[in-house]
Amino acid sequence: EVQLAESGGGLVQSGGSLRLSCAVSGFSFDDxxxxxxRQAPGKGLEWVSSIVNYITTPYYxxxxxxxxxxxxxxxxxxxxxxMNSLKPEDTAVYYCAAVLGLAPKVTxxxxxxxxxxxxxxxxx
Numbered sequence: 001e002v003q004l005a006e007s008g009g010g011l012v013q014s015g016g017s018l019r020l021s022c023a024v025s026g027f028s029f030d031d032x033x034x035x036x037x038r039q040a041p042g043k044g045l046e047w048v049s050s051i052v053n054y055i056t057t058p059y060y061x062x063x064x065x066x067x068x069x070x071x072x073x074x075x076x077x078x079x080x081x082x083m084n085s086l087k088p089e090d091t092a093v094y095y096c097a098a099v100l101g102l103a104p105k106v107t108x109x110x111x112x113x114x115x116x117x118x119x120x121x122x123x124x
Contacts, residue, residue, distance in 0.1 A: 009118030
């Protein structure tokens with residue numbers, strides 16, 4: 001059974017940092033593209049970042065480029081999102097998602113599996 005479980009969200013002041021984790025089971029990062037997607041209050045889903053094993057350059061939305069870093073730890077079966085220089089507009093529920101295949105993915109649709117989400121709130 002495939003499972004994704006996010007953790008690490010919380011309340012942080014503007015300019016602060018958080019690291020989100022997504023523990024996965026039932027599949028390998030060697031076979032799936034994994035992403036972070038967020039949903040701000042009252043808004044639709046927004047793709048944030050994706051990573052594909054064997055491709056050295058991850059993909060980032062312009063809104064987070066230079067501030068967020070996506071990574072995977074195969075030994076721990078965990079996906080991470082290091083978020084620095086956080087802004088109030090980063091406030092959202094953050095989801096990790098996975099899709100079979102090793103092609104870059106920069107959209108919010110077409111994923112095979114989703115986590116339950118973790119809330120990130122950035123105060124001004």
